[in-house]
Amino acid sequence: MSFRTATLNILCVDDEVIGTRLRGEMLKEHGYSVVLYHCPLAALQCDLSIFDLAILDFHMPGLNGRELLLRMRALGAKFPIVLLTGCADALTHEECVLFSRCLDKGMSIQLLLETVTEFLDPNQTPD
Structure with missing residues (x-):
């Protein structure tokens, strides 16, 4: 388990309740x-x-991930925004480049951890 002096805060938005809770x-x-x-x-x-x-x-x-990202940016969000979706192959290049990274839900959870670490703790390696 990684320990930090300052806790880093992650916002997860996904209508799929069980998977989101497990990811959290x-x-x-x-x-x-x-x-x-x-x-x-x-x-x-x-x-x-x-x-x-x-x-x-x-x-x-209500809103898809692209629309949510655009509204979050309009509200002043400057942090990295990662797209984690089951339909990565169906997205256009124009949609993908809006996000800091696009990941497919079918990929290993380790890839998500590595991505989070890359953006938030560049000097650490995930467990």
Whole structure:
């Protein structure tokens, strides 16, 4: 398990409840503070200034991941935003380049951990 002097905050937005909770627990086990939302519109109501990174799904009711990213940026979010989706192959290049990284949900959870570490703790290696 990784330990940090300052807790880094991750926002996870995905309408798939069970997978999002499991992902959140795994990130917490690695020392991150995680806030989960299952509704993209609700996520826009939180204080985005507290987050260091966001992990978004693409296909969600109300707003898709691209629309959520654009609204978050309009609200001042400057942190990396990672897209974690089951439909990475169906996204256009124009959609993908908006995100800091695009990952497919079918990939290893270790790849997500490495991506988070790369953005938040560049001097550390994930467990």
